[in-house]
Amino acid sequence: MMSCKALAALLALAGMTTPLLGHAADDVASLRAELQALKDDYHKRVDALEQRISTLENAPVGGLAEATPAPEPAPAMASAGGGGGGTGTAFNPAISLILTGNYAHIDQDPATWRIGGFLPPEGEVGPGERSFNLGESELTLSSNVDPYFSAQMTAALSAENEVEVEEAFFRTLALPEGFTAKGGRFFSGFGYLNEVHSHAWDFADQPLVYQAFFGNQFKQDGVQVKWLAPTDLFIELGAETGNGSGFPATRLSKNGLNGATLFAHVGGDYGDATSWRAGAAYLDQRAEDRSFETVDEFDLPLTNAFTGKSRTWVVDGVLKWTPVGDPNRRQLKLQGEYMQRRESGLLTFDTAGSNLTDDYSSTQSGWYVQGVYQFLPRWRAGLRYDSLDSGTPHIGLVESGELPLSAFPLLLPANPDRISIMLDWNPSEFSRLRAQFDWDDARDSGDRDQAFRLQYIYGIGAHGAHKF
Amino acid sequence: MFSFIRSGVALLILAAALPAHAALKVLATTADWGALATEIGGDQVNVYVATSALQDVHRVDAKPSLVARARTADLVFATGAELEIGWLPVLIQESGNSRIQPGSPGYFEATSVLTLLEKPEHFDRALGDIHPQGNPHVQLDPHNIARVAKALTERLSQLDGAHAQYFQQREKDFDTRWQAAIQRWEGEAAPLKGKPVVVMHRDQTYLCQWLGLNQVAAIEPKPGMPPTAGYLGQLVTKLTASPPRVIMVNAYNDPKAANWLSDRVHAPTVVLPFSVGGSKEAKDLFGLFDDTLNKLLAVLK
Numbered sequence: 001m002m003s004c005k006a007l008a009a010l011l012a013l014a015g016m017t018t019p020l021l022g023h024a025a026d027d028v029a030s031l032r033a034e035l036q037a038l039k040d041d042y043h044k045r046v047d048a049l050e051q052r053i054s055t056l057e058n059a060p061v062g063g064l065a066e067a068t069p070a071p072e073p074a075p076a077m078a079s080a081g082g083g084g085g086g087t088g089t090a091f092n093p094a095i096s097l098i099l100t101g102n103y104a105h106i107d108q109d110p111a112t113w114r115i116g117g118f119l120p121p122e123g124e125v126g127p128g129e130r131s132f133n134l135g136e137s138e139l140t141l142s143s144n145v146d147p148y149f150s151a152q153m154t155a156a157l158s159a160e161n162e163v164e165v166e167e168a169f170f171r172t173l174a175l176p177e178g179f180t181a182k183g184g185r186f187f188s189g190f191g192y193l194n195e196v197h198s199h200a201w202d203f204a205d206q207p208l209v210y211q212a213f214f215g216n217q218f219k220q221d222g223v224q225v226k227w228l229a230p231t232d233l234f235i236e237l238g239a240e241t242g243n244g245s246g247f248p249a250t251r252l253s254k255n256g257l258n259g260a261t262l263f264a265h266v267g268g269d270y271g272d273a274t275s276w277r278a279g280a281a282y283l284d285q286r287a288e289d290r291s292f293e294t295v296d297e298f299d300l301p302l303t304n305a306f307t308g309k310s311r312t313w314v315v316d317g318v319l320k321w322t323p324v325g326d327p328n329r330r331q332l333k334l335q336g337e338y339m340q341r342r343e344s345g346l347l348t349f350d351t352a353g354s355n356l357t358d359d360y361s362s363t364q365s366g367w368y369v370q371g372v373y374q375f376l377p378r379w380r381a382g383l384r385y386d387s388l389d390s391g392t393p394h395i396g397l398v399e400s401g402e403l404p405l406s407a408f409p410l411l412l413p414a415n416p417d418r419i420s421i422m423l424d425w426n427p428s429e430f431s432r433l434r435a436q437f438d439w440d441d442a443r444d445s446g447d448r449d450q451a452f453r454l455q456y457i458y459g460i461g462a463h464g465a466h467k468f
Numbered sequence: 469m470f471s472f473i474r475s476g477v478a479l480l481i482l483a484a485a486l487p488a489h490a491a492l493k494v495l496a497t498t499a500d501w502g503a504l505a506t507e508i509g510g511d512q513v514n515v516y517v518a519t520s521a522l523q524d525v526h527r528v529d530a531k532p533s534l535v536a537r538a539r540t541a542d543l544v545f546a547t548g549a550e551l552e553i554g555w556l557p558v559l560i561q562e563s564g565n566s567r568i569q570p571g572s573p574g575y576f577e578a579t580s581v582l583t584l585l586e587k588p589e590h591f592d593r594a595l596g597d598i599h600p601q602g603n604p605h606v607q608l609d610p611h612n613i614a615r616v617a618k619a620l621t622e623r624l625s626q627l628d629g630a631h632a633q634y635f636q637q638r639e640k641d642f643d644t645r646w647q648a649a650i651q652r653w654e655g656e657a658a659p660l661k662g663k664p665v666v667v668m669h670r671d672q673t674y675l676c677q678w679l680g681l682n683q684v685a686a687i688e689p690k691p692g693m694p695p696t697a698g699y700l701g702q703l704v705t706k707l708t709a710s711p712p713r714v715i716m717v718n719a720y721n722d723p724k725a726a727n728w729l730s731d732r733v734h735a736p737t738v739v740l741p742f743s744v745g746g747s748k749e750a751k752d753l754f755g756l757f758d759d760t761l762n763k764l765l766a767v768l769k
Contacts, residue, residue: 147571150561171561178539178564228539228564234532236562267532272520275531320529325522327529329722377694377722428693429527429554430593460593463550465557468530 093143094462098199100135102455104128108447115212116414116444117390118364119306120292122247123215127205127440127451134159135455138166138199142462148174154197166197167219178228188218189226189238190263190281191337192316200466202333202372203422204436204455208386209366212416213312213339215247218283222257234267234277248310248341249285259285263314267468274321277468281314287343291351297406303352304408306360308345314338318468328377336369349397349407356403358396362411365389378426386418414444432457490514492628495534495541495559495568497552498525499744500607501578501616503753505545507642508621512631516541518559521746522720526551526597526692530558538563541574542627545620548577549584549604573626579604581619582612585673596690605671607743609678610650610757617642649754653761663768666707666715666735668726671742675760684712687725695725707733714738714767719746736767 106127113126136159142152153168169184187195193210194217206216222242229235243251244258252258261284267277291305318335320327340363347360370384392413397403405412418441424434433456440449491514496502502517509515516537519525525547538544538559546552560568560575567574584602591600606612621639625632661680667673669688676683685707689699707729715737717726723737730737740760741750749759 144570147569173569174566175564176566180562180564226564228535228562230540232533232536234536236535265532268536269531269533275529275533277532320531322529324722325520326524326527326720326722328524328527428593429597463553465554466530467558467562468532468535 091143093141096140096459096461096464098138098140098197099458099460100137100199100456101133102128102135102204102453103132104130104451104453106130106449106451108443108449113442113449114410115208115388115442116416117410117412118212118388118414118416119410120294121212121215123211123217125206125211125215126442127438127449127453136198138197144173145170148172178230180226180228182224182226183222185221186219186224188220188240188261188263188283189224190218190261190283190316191279191314191339192277192318192335193337194218195467199457199459202370202380202382203384203420204434204453207337207368207370207384208388208416208418208442209337209339209368212364212366212388213248213341218246220244220246220249220258232268234265236265238263238265244285244287248287248290248312248343250287250290252286252288259283272325273323274319275468276317276319278317279315281312281316283310283312283314285310285312287345289348289351292410294408294410296350297404297409302350305348305351306343306345307348308343308360310341310343312339312341320468327374329374331374333372333374334370336367338365338367340365347395347397349403356397358400358402360393360395362393363391365391372422380424380426382420382422382424384418384420384422386416386420388414388416390414390416416442416444418442429463430459492542492624493540494543494545495537496545497547497556498607499746500613500753500756501545501547503744503756504613504617504620505543507753508617508635508639509624510634510638512628512634513624521741521743521750524720526554528555530555530562534559535562538568539565541565541568543574543576543623544568546575546577547604547606548579549601550599551579551604573623576620576623578612578616578619579606581615582606585677586670596688597692603670603673606674608672608675608760610646610653611678612674613753614643614646614650617646645754649757653757656765657761660764660768663714664710664712666712666726666729668715668717668721671718672716672740675740679764684710687715687729700725700729703729704732707735711735714764716740716764718742738763738767740764 104127110127110129114120137157138154139157140152140154142150144150149170150173151170154166156164156166158164165185167186169182169186172181175181189195193201193206194214210216220242222240224238224240226236226238240261241257241259245251249258261281263279263281265277265279267275269275287310288307289305290307291303293301294304295301314337316337318333321332322330324330342363344361346357348355348357350356366388368384368386370382372380372382374380390413393411395408395411398405398408419439420436422434422436424432426432436453436455438451440451443449491512492509494505494509494513494515495518496505496515497518499517499519499521502515505513505515518534519528544560546556560570566572569575579601584604584606587602588595588598588600591598617639621635624635657679662682664682664684665676666685666687667676667683668686670686670691673683685703687695689695711733712735715726715730715735717723717737717739719739719741723739726737740763741747741756744750744752744756747759750756
């Protein structure tokens with residue numbers, strides 16, 4: 001019943017916003033007339049503007065005795081900066097759609113892929129599947145709401161025909177003293193790659209450390225406050241909190257917030273050709289019954305769960321060297337990030353069966369470095385190295401002798417690593433074709449998996465703007 | 469301890485209050501707008517230029533150093549018409565500076581007071597990286613500079629009413645010198661009228677239109693698209709039949725394709741400053757036009 005009402009409301013809304021669909025053919029004539037009227041009105045305005053310009057040009061420069069009743073600063077047109085400009089009705093939000101997909105050749109069965117020594121994160125991690133794969137299609141709508149707020153939503157349409165609200169947030173425009181606040185669902189501002197949307201990654205996938213620590217990227221429903229220092233050196237401080245709905249945190253069975261994220265970034269130029277940014281972050285979070293699928297020592301599937309504290313340090317740095325000024329002619333981009341996580345609390349073995357619980361703690365770390373070189377106007381080549389150290393976890397159930405270590409095959413110490421190379425060709429600002437080859441030892445089995453991917457990325461709609 | 473914090477807070481408040489009496493901080497997106505802001509603002513403005521003449525202003529990174537400058541700016545002086553769309557919105561958004569948000573007095577686009585050329589009839593990216601509002605490379609028509617100077621003066625006066633008269637006086641003085649220079653340039657440039665030229669990108673359109681140069685071809689097949697071998701081949705055939713007098717290259721362009729073409733169609737290449745700072749001689753706006761004309765006259769007379 002409710003859904004019927006909702007459907008009706010949606011239809012009504014659709015009828016309002018796209019009149020052409022809702023109206024019968026006899027309305028077309030009246031619409032034409034309206035359009036003509038709009039056109040005429042537009043022409044009139046253009047004429048008026050042109051006239052104003054010519055009067056301004058011919059105005060005597062001298063006699064400006066009357067103080068300054070400053071003529072209102074050319075309206076409408078000044079909207080720019082943002083998308084808008086002409087591609088639709090003036091008040092429509094900027095719309096952009098990113099299409100991605102790939103062809104993958106992966107030596108070892110992707111279903112067996114995992115990051116050795118690390119609890120399986122939530123999220124679409126791993127090399128993906130074999131053969132042709134449609135990637136996520138990202139639809140972004142953004143606009144200023146009023147002089148005080150802007151809003152943006154990115155919906156990710158997956159190949160499995162699911163829609164996920166990747167980001168949906170408002171942001172303030174008018175806070176004083178360098179403050180900006182953001183609320184809703186958004187990628188956390190820590191690190192370098194966490195905030196970058198997948199279509200803007202320099203490789204086809206995230207570094208292993210992001211996959212293992214955050215299931216690609218950390219986001220939750222919450223709020224963020226950032227402050228930018230009024231100095232020539234770029235200094236940005238940020239704090240976030242939220243419901244903890246993203247891995248490694250979970251939602252909690254109580255009111256209030258789940259933990260906090262603090263981050264700082266510093267950046268600047270070194271000479272004319274080099275720009276850099278460095279940062280550090282600390283995430284203090286809690287997980288409650290964070291369950292994961294695994295097998296026991298007899299290879300039987302079961303579910304374990306972790307409850308406790310999860311604390312992560314992140315250090316990041318990026319440097320861009322642009323020797324000829326134009327980044328499209330030649331640019332070298334070097335970046336690297338290091339993360340360390342300490343988790344402590346309780347681990348429950350086989351939640352649906354024997355349900356044994358004892359204490360658990362681990363210290364895990366990982367890092368990557370990568371370089372991407374734009375060597376010709378349309379061509380870029382990149383090299384990346386990933387390395388993880390699972391450490392040796394303290395498992396109470398094993399130390400008390402209740403269970404053998406082999407009951408926790410996912411927690412056996414491991415040092416996964418991976419080498420990736422990529423080459424991409426960018427026919428224009430809006431299209432990219434990429435080839436990537438990985439020598440992947442994420443399983444830490446000693447037998448490197450080899451994966452080759454051909455990927456396409458196309459962007460249509462509003463001209464995007466990317467952060468550094 | 470508390471007194472230390474208190475004095476710190478007092479200092480911060482003082483620091484926040486101070487800029488009201490200091491020179492206006494202008495963040496100009498190009499060296500030309502930076503030079504113009506200095507002409508009008510004199511010592512009552514503190515100008516920072518975001519890009520150099522050796523950069524393609526459409527394609528620069530939203531560098532942290534620029535975000536930091538946007539944070540403290542009283543006025544962003546941009547071209548508009550989507551020229552800076554790949555980076556300026558990020559600077560403004562990340563700046564946490566409410567004074568420079570589009571629509572505020574602290575945000576000014578030169579193209580908002582100009583009539584743009586080459587406004588596309590329909591929008592299709594198959595036509596290349598076109599700008600819906602028209603060609604944004606407006607600075608090489610000196611009449612545009614004069615128009616923008618007037619609008620900028622109004623804006624500076626609005627932001628710093630105490631110095632309105634100062635700005636207007638400087639604008640008047642600039643305009644007198646500028647109009648005289650335009651007259652001189654137009655006189656000197658008479659022999660350039662109708663000469664067939666090849667341009668790199670459509671960013672020389674305003675210059676060609678002003679000087680009456682006949683733009684017969686562009687090395688970029690479509691705006692923002694580097695030329696392919698096939699396209700250059702066609703260009704050679706076309707231009708051998710009716711050769712241009714000169715191939716115009718901007719200081720920021722990669723001259724390779726132009727030099728290649730130059731050898732085949734036997735027309736000289738001339739590297740123009742395009743922007744203030746694009747050559748040794750183009751030290752300011754007057755130098756920019758002096759040098760551009762001298763270089764063109766040297767090969768076209």
